[in-house]
Amino acid sequence: MITLSSDFGSPYPAAMRGVMLQETDARLVDVSHEFPRQNVQTSAFWLTQTLPYYPPAVHLVVVDPGVGTDRDAIVVRADEHALVGPDNGVLLPVVRELAQEFEVFEVVEQEVEDLETDNGTRQVPWPPDPASSTFHGRDVFAPAAARVHEAGIDSFEDDPGFEPTDEYEDLTVPDPAIEDKAATATVLAVDDFGNAITNIPGDVIEDVMGSDIEVNGSTTPVRHTYAAVPSGQRLVTVGSHDNVELATNQGRGDDAFDVSLRDSVTLTW
Amino acid sequence: MITLSSDFGSPYPAAMRGVMLQETDARLVDVSHEFPRQNVQTSAFWLTQTLPYYPPAVHLVVVDPGVGTDRDAIVVRADEHALVGPDNGVLLPVVRELAQEFEVFEVVEQEVEDLETDNGTRQVPWPPDPASSTFHGRDVFAPAAARVHEAGIDSFEDDPGFEPTDEYEDLTVPDPAIEDKAATATVLAVDDFGNAITNIPGDVIEDVMGSDIEVNGSTTPVRHTYAAVPSGQRLVTVGSHDNVELATNQGRGDDAFDVSLRDSVTLTW
Amino acid sequence: MITLSSDFGSPYPAAMRGVMLQETDARLVDVSHEFPRQNVQTSAFWLTQTLPYYPPAVHLVVVDPGVGTDRDAIVVRADEHALVGPDNGVLLPVVRELAQEFEVFEVVEQEVEDLETDNGTRQVPWPPDPASSTFHGRDVFAPAAARVHEAGIDSFEDDPGFEPTDEYEDLTVPDPAIEDKAATATVLAVDDFGNAITNIPGDVIEDVMGSDIEVNGSTTPVRHTYAAVPSGQRLVTVGSHDNVELATNQGRGDDAFDVSLRDSVTLTW
Numbered sequence: 001m002i003t004l005s006s007d008f009g010s011p012y013p014a015a016m017r018g019v020m021l022q023e024t025d026a027r028l029v030d031v032s033h034e035f036p037r038q039n040v041q042t043s044a045f046w047l048t049q050t051l052p053y054y055p056p057a058v059h060l061v062v063v064d065p066g067v068g069t070d071r072d073a074i075v076v077r078a079d080e081h082a083l084v085g086p087d088n089g090v091l092l093p094v095v096r097e098l099a100q101e102f103e104v105f106e107v108v109e110q111e112v113e114d115l116e117t118d119n120g121t122r123q124v125p126w127p128p129d130p131a132s133s134t135f136h137g138r139d140v141f142a143p144a145a146a147r148v149h150e151a152g153i154d155s156f157e158d159d160p161g162f163e164p165t166d167e168y169e170d171l172t173v174p175d176p177a178i179e180d181k182a183a184t185a186t187v188l189a190v191d192d193f194g195n196a197i198t199n200i201p202g203d204v205i206e207d208v209m210g211s212d213i214e215v216n217g218s219t220t221p222v223r224h225t226y227a228a229v230p231s232g233q234r235l236v237t238v239g240s241h242d243n244v245e246l247a248t249n250q251g252r253g254d255d256a257f258d259v260s261l262r263d264s265v266t267l268t269w
Numbered sequence: 270m271i272t273l274s275s276d277f278g279s280p281y282p283a284a285m286r287g288v289m290l291q292e293t294d295a296r297l298v299d300v301s302h303e304f305p306r307q308n309v310q311t312s313a314f315w316l317t318q319t320l321p322y323y324p325p326a327v328h329l330v331v332v333d334p335g336v337g338t339d340r341d342a343i344v345v346r347a348d349e350h351a352l353v354g355p356d357n358g359v360l361l362p363v364v365r366e367l368a369q370e371f372e373v374f375e376v377v378e379q380e381v382e383d384l385e386t387d388n389g390t391r392q393v394p395w396p397p398d399p400a401s402s403t404f405h406g407r408d409v410f411a412p413a414a415a416r417v418h419e420a421g422i423d424s425f426e427d428d429p430g431f432e433p434t435d436e437y438e439d440l441t442v443p444d445p446a447i448e449d450k451a452a453t454a455t456v457l458a459v460d461d462f463g464n465a466i467t468n469i470p471g472d473v474i475e476d477v478m479g480s481d482i483e484v485n486g487s488t489t490p491v492r493h494t495y496a497a498v499p500s501g502q503r504l505v506t507v508g509s510h511d512n513v514e515l516a517t518n519q520g521r522g523d524d525a526f527d528v529s530l531r532d533s534v535t536l537t538w
Numbered sequence: 539m540i541t542l543s544s545d546f547g548s549p550y551p552a553a554m555r556g557v558m559l560q561e562t563d564a565r566l567v568d569v570s571h572e573f574p575r576q577n578v579q580t581s582a583f584w585l586t587q588t589l590p591y592y593p594p595a596v597h598l599v600v601v602d603p604g605v606g607t608d609r610d611a612i613v614v615r616a617d618e619h620a621l622v623g624p625d626n627g628v629l630l631p632v633v634r635e636l637a638q639e640f641e642v643f644e645v646v647e648q649e650v651e652d653l654e655t656d657n658g659t660r661q662v663p664w665p666p667d668p669a670s671s672t673f674h675g676r677d678v679f680a681p682a683a684a685r686v687h688e689a690g691i692d693s694f695e696d697d698p699g700f701e702p703t704d705e706y707e708d709l710t711v712p713d714p715a716i717e718d719k720a721a722t723a724t725v726l727a728v729d730d731f732g733n734a735i736t737n738i739p740g741d742v743i744e745d746v747m748g749s750d751i752e753v754n755g756s757t758t759p760v761r762h763t764y765a766a767v768p769s770g771q772r773l774v775t776v777g778s779h780d781n782v783e784l785a786t787n788q789g790r791g792d793d794a795f796d797v798s799l800r801d802s803v804t805l806t807w
Contacts, residue, residue: 001290003283005280008730009572009729009730009731010570010571010572010730011543011569011570011572011573011584011587011588012729012730014541014567014568014569014570014588014591015587015588015591017567017592018567018588018589018590018591018592018593019591021539021567021592021593022591022592022593028567029283029286029287029290029297030283031280031283032279032280032283033279034278034279034280035280037730037731038731038788046280049280049284050280050283050284050287051287052287053283053284053287053288053291053407054286054287054290054291055287055290055291065764065765065788066765067763067764067765068762068763068764068765068766069763069765132777132778133762133763133775133776134763134764134775134777134778134783135777135778138591138778139778191278191281192277192278192279192281192306193278193306193307224337224402225336225337225338225402225403226334226336226337226403227334227335227336227337227338228337237402237403238402239401239403239404240401240403240404240407240408245403250307250334270559272552274549298552298555298556298559298566299552300549300552301548301549301552302548303547303548303549304549315549318549318553319549319552319553319556320556321556322552322553322556322557322560322676323555323556323559323560324556324559324560460547460550461546461547461548461550461575462547462575462576493606493671494605494606494607494671494672495603495605495606495672496603496604496605496606496607497606506671506672507671508670508672508673509670509672509673509676509677514672519576519603
């Protein structure tokens with residue numbers, strides 16, 4: 001199984017699917033191609049909300065504002081999963097959720113060579129030479145994901161195209177500033193319902209669940225479920241991600257609270 | 270085969286896919302995740318336009334404004350199909366299209382237990398305890414759909430997690446008010462071309478096909494095909510759903526007729 | 539394998555998937571359903587950017603502003619691929635990329651008949667009678683694609699539902715007007731990053747790579763990669779399609795250059 005995640009929208013993911021299907025009969029499963037464009041931080045958050053629910057798989061991730069520069073392509077083995085993507089930190093937060101220890105490999109240049117696949121022997125340039133300067137998802141990462149899948153998550157490093165490395169870019173979810181009865185948060189993500197998801201862990205507001213809280217100075221009920229307030233009314237809740245979320249029952253929380261991705265929000269109680 | 274329908278947009282469906290792929294090797298087929306958010310009525314309409322074209326399958330449907338309340342999770346067996354979703358009526362219109370008689374089961378609480386799957390034995394909380402309060406698609410409905418699939422559409426009630434029930438929420442498509450030469454309709458759905466689909470059966474306007482009709486007082490040609498009027502001109506037609514539709518050839522009917530989802534429209538002829 | 543391409547958005551492709559899954563167990567792979575609505579020219583361009591990356595497959599393509607008129611349904615065999623779609627030229631540009639020589643077949647009317655499929659024998663109207671006037675994707679093209687797949691890309695013409703023809707609509711990508719140190723281009727497509735892709739071949743600007751160019755009179759750097767200019771700054775580059783592209787590093791080129799699909803753009807250097 002190979003999952004696909006990107007900020008590509010449509011139709012670029014189709015080229016990645018085709019490239020992989022040339023090399024493998026693996027099941028392809030789309031995670032999302034609607035990650036916020038070139039936003040490594042929010043994409044990393046969404047990966048933590050989706051990939052841990054999968055059985056062992058190769059996970060192709062392409063959110064790559066540095067495409068065409070000399071940033072590396074990497075593969076990370078975490079427990080029974082392998083993640084393939086650019087070395088810009090996007091893989092690291094979910095890697096830490098998948099496994100306490102992990103190994104990082106760099107995709108390195110090789111001669112064109114014969115590759116044995118489910119579909120017979122093919123001549124595979126590796127990485128493609130010349131790759132485009134603007135679409136490494138198609139030209140580097142998708143071939144690498146297919147190759148990891150065919151070689152096996154346990155043993156792809158037997159392929160000389162992957163070399164162990166200790167150097168990689170890291171990325172951590174920004175910590176909120178939490179005081180006794182106040183927290184200053186960042187909006188990590190806004191989902192398609194308009195729920196604004198912050199970086200405050202849900203247990204921070206456990207004691208005020210059922211009562212009220214101030215959000216940017218405005219009183220708001222704190223409830224377990226959206227439907228605990230009337231339709232159209234705003235609330236603070238703890239979402240399925242276990243983070244504090246600004247929401248509106250049957251409406252958009254981002255509009256009601258006037259917040260956008262990456263905005264700062266102050267909660268006091 | 271398991272089909273997936275929701276109002277989730279992206280990337281929440283990916284978590285549902287992962288949860289199911291932990292338990293089953295079934296083919297997963299997306300129907301849509303772009304149903305109008307938390308709109309049970311229009312989602313029910315779109316299900317009638319899509320699910321009847323499928324071979325026997327488990328159909329997972331999550332449009333769930335009451336998530337986190339005590340509304341039940343149900344499974345409906347209709348002919349060779351099984352539909353899994355919230356007990357808010359969204360399943361019922363398509364169920365009636367799939368079968369004259371149908372059976373309803375409630376998803377009930379059980380102890381954690383061992384579940385035999387294609388991928389070996391797993392400990393499955395059922396339903397998950399604690400499930401989130403905001404994402405039963407991932408925590409209740411997707412596991413239930415996988416479990417129905419593995420148990421078999423014919424025999425899933427052998428699993429004590431599903432109990433027959435006679436109580437469920439119903440939903441019917443609203444009837445239009447049809448008089449001798451006039452009809453007052455509701456816009457049931459607007460598709461991505463901008464076609465505004467009403468609840469008036471197509472045969473109501475059969476006699477005026479080829480001539481003109483008044484829509485909210487404005488004269489409009491009634492034609493079999495979009496291309497029967499010049500590009501950019503509006504028309505009334507009977508769509509693939511056999512309902513009266515307000516359209517524009519190579520344009521958006523909703524804009525041209527100034528109508529939106531759930532609006533009332535008067536036709537006279 | 540059957541790929542699906544359309545301008546349908548959601549949920550109409552789900553009906554096409556269901557119809558095909560009634561007849562075949564083929565892998566279904568979405569290319570895109572977000573082609574610009576009823577835009578044959580841009581859809582044809584995107585097909586050239588995606589289908590050539592696939593292994594041999596049946597490619598279902600439905601961008602069909604003439605639905606319900608007497609335009610034919612055709613199947614084109616190009617090398618080991620078969621393309622199924624309306625006879626409006628949308629298939630031809632990618633067909634020429636897939637093969638130097640190709641054969642065109644018309645989908646012709648037949649009696650209802652028994653069809654042997656992976657799922658047993660089914661009575662198949664062919665083409666459906668009556669088909670809807672507005673959704674031939676579901677009623678004509680999807681059944682035809684499934685039937686080509688089951689009959690085999692090499693031999694589907696043994697089925698009397700497909701007749702060779704020499705008459706079909708053609709379509710070519712418009713040529714840019716290129717002079718010594720100037721070019722007048724058309725914007726062929728705008729991708730989801732906002733990159734405006736022109737019809738100028740990349741090698742036309744090879745000599746000015748690394749220096750500047752005038753776009754509609756305004757000086758702009760020409761670079762190999764987006765990241766070669768500061769974040770938020772515009773540039774001219776050669777995209778993965780080998781065409782000249784108007785872009786912004788980590789931003790939208792269409793906004794920065796104030797251009798839209800089908801606009802004319804003048805480059806001088």
